[in-house]
Amino acid sequence: ILNVEQSPQSLHVQEGDSTNFTCSFPSSNFYALHWYRWETAKSPEALFVMTLNGDEKKKGRISATLNTKEGYSYLYIKGSQPEDSATYLCAPNGDSWGKFQFGAGTQVVVTP
């Protein structure tokens, strides 16, 4: 079982500002890391899957980086918009199959 930590727990951001937050995990037994975005009353939605040290992924204004040697991933939101308000979950995999160990999430609230 991986000990997954996400920080901060919550974040209030002004519209237009950029922000970032962290997912930390044990660096041993790493196979992949998934980021999900979860809006209230909806299903978690896959954002990125990352497997290699140094991976960088981007989708629109959201991007993520991965450091498997030190055991962390950053997720960045550039020019935050109210529709970015959601809880962002990370799920590193310590198994070769898809047993996700979700972090508690970072709740992002973007205010106009």
Next chain:
Amino acid sequence: NAGVMQNPRHLVRRRGQEARLRCSPMKGHSHVYWYRQLPEEGLKFMVYLQKENIIDESGMPKERFSAEFPKEGPSILRIQQVVRGDSAAYFCASSTGTGASYEQYFGPGTRLTVT
């Protein structure tokens, strides 16, 4: 292509009754995962199934909980003799294959309330 379907979306049961939660994976997906979100907690893995097989049930409570994924039809998570502590949101996810990098697609969840 319809997404992962779960029903019912809301379920109310009295203590001691049985709860049956259904999950239809996305078309072409033969791998199903169940997660539970207790109040004020994150998503916790419960069980991983392929057609007619339970692959990993390490997150399932030892008693009263069971899961199946028959050859035909949806996956079922069954909770017998429910207690108040079973009140939670239960999410199902599916994927096309097994492997750490396969994306899991989530359903909308079933919110179980035990009175």
